[in-house]
Amino acid sequence: GENVEQHPSTLSVQEGDSAVIKCTYSDSASNYFPWYKQELGKRPQLIIDIRSNVGEKKDQRIAVTLNKTAKHFSLHITETQPEDSAVYFCAAIGSTTGANNLFFGTGTRLTVIP
Amino acid sequence: GAGVSQTPSNKVTEKGKYVELRCDPISGHTALYWYRQSLGQGPEFLIYFQGTGAADDSGLPNDRFFAVRPEGSVSTLKIQRTERGDSAVYLCASSLGPIDSLDRANTEAFFGQGTRLTVV
Numbered sequence: 001g002e003n004v005e006q007h008p009s010t011l012s013v014q015e016g017d018s019a020v021i022k023c024t025y026s027d028s029a030s031n032y033f034p035w036y037k038q039e040l041g042k043r044p045q046l047i048i049d050i051r052s053n054v055g056e057k058k059d060q061r062i063a064v065t066l067n068k069t070a071k072h073f074s075l076h077i078t079e080t081q082p083e084d085s086a087v088y089f090c091a092a093i094g095s096t097t098g099a100n101n102l103f104f105g106t107g108t109r110l111t112v113i114p
Numbered sequence: 115g116a117g118v119s120q121t122p123s124n125k126v127t128e129k130g131k132y133v134e135l136r137c138d139p140i141s142g143h144t145a146l147y148w149y150r151q152s153l154g155q156g157p158e159f160l161i162y163f164q165g166t167g168a169a170d171d172s173g174l175p176n177d178r179f180f181a182v183r184p185e186g187s188v189s190t191l192k193i194q195r196t197e198r199g200d201s202a203v204y205l206c207a208s209s210l211g212p213i214d215s216l217d218r219a220n221t222e223a224f225f226g227q228g229t230r231l232t233v234v
Contacts (some may be wrong), residue, residue, distance in 0.1 A: 006156070032213065032221060043118075043205070043225040044157065089156050093213060100213055101147060101170055102223060104156035 002027040002094020006105030013080050014113050021108045023090035024072045030092045033066060033073045034102070039086045047088075048075070080112045116140075118226035120206050126232045127196055135191040135229045139208030146189050147223065148181055149205040157205055163189060164212060196233045203228040 003026040013019050025033075034049035050057045050064045050073065057064050061080075066073040073092075077084055090105040119138040127133050139146050144165055149157035159173040166186045174180070178196075183189040193200055207223040 004156075034223070036225075043227050045225070046222050049222075101159060101162040102213055103159055104149075106156045107154070 002030060002092055002103040004090060004092050004094075004103050004105045006090050006108060008108060009106065010109045010111070012111045012113060015080060015082060017080055019075075019077045019080055019084070019110055019112075021075045021088055021090070021110070022072060023074070023092075023105050024070075025092040025094075025103075026071065027092065027094045028068075028071065030071075030094060032093045033064070034091050035064060035075050036089045036091065036104075037086045038089065038107075044089060077110075080110075082112050082114050085110055085112045118206055118208050118224050120204075120226035120229050122229060123227060124230045124232075126234060129196060129198060129233055131196055133193050133196055133231065135193075135204050135231070137189045137191070137206030137208075137226060139187065139189070139206070140210075140224055141187075143208035143210050143224075144186070145209045145212055145223075146183060147207045147209075148189070148191050149207065151203045151205055151228070153202075160191070160204075193231075196231075198233045201231055201233045203230050 006023045031052040036044035037047045038044040048062050048064050050066050061078045063076040087107045087109050089107050091102045093100045094103045121136045146163040148160040151157045161181045162170040163183045178194045181191045205228045206226045209223045213221050
C-alpha cells in the first residue's frame with residue numbers, strides 16, 4: 001500500500017511571506033498527487049493537483065512541485081493571506097488490492113499572522 | 115443536489131449499538147470513497163466503490179464495519195457493536211471516474227461535509 005508522510009505538522013508565517021509544505025510517498029507507481037485545503041469544520045476541498053508526467057504546476061499564488069526520483073512533492077503558497085489559514089493535506093494514489101485510491105498525509109495546520 | 119451529501123451530520127450512539135451512515139454522491143459519479151478522520155489527523159481510507167462493487171475494502175478496520183452501494187449511487191456505511199474508538203468524522207467522497215484516470219475531469223474527488231460519530 002501507499003504511505004504518505006507530511007511535514008511540518010504546524011506552520012506559522014507572517015502575512016505576505018511564503019509557506020512550503022512537503023510530502024513523501026512510498027509507491028513508485030503513484031501518478032497523481034492532489035492537495036486539499038480543509039477549513040475548520042468544513043469539508044476538504046481540492047486546491048491543486050499534479051500528475052507524474054510534469055514536474056511543476058502553478059495556479060496563481062499556489063504551486064506544486066514533484067520529484068519522482070526522490071518520491072516527494074511540495075506545496076508552495078506565495079504572498080500568503082489570512083484566508084490561507086487552514087489545514088492542508090497532501091495525497092497520493094496507492095493500491096493495496098490493485099484498485100487505485102487516494103491515501104492522505106496527516107495534514108499541516110497553516111496559520112497566517114496578519 | 116450540487117454536492118456530496120452525508121446524513122446525519124452528527125450521530126451520538128451508545129457503545130455496542132449499530133449505526134448507519136449515508137452518503138449521496140454527486141449524480142453520475144461512478145467512484146465513491148469512505149474515509150475516517152480523527153481529530154488532528156488526515157483522512158484514513160476505508161473503502162472504495164467503483165459502481166456497485168467494492169473495488170478495495172482493505173481499509174475497513176475489522177468485520178464490524180461494512181459498506182454497500184446496491185444501485186451504484188447512494189452508499190451506506192454500517193458499523194456494528196460500536197466502540198468508543200470508532201468516534202471520528204466519517205467522510206464520503208465521489209469522483210466522476212476512477213481516481214487514476216488520466217482525465218483530470220474524471221479524477222477530482224469531491225468530499226461531503228462528513229458525519230461526526232460519537233460513541234459514548
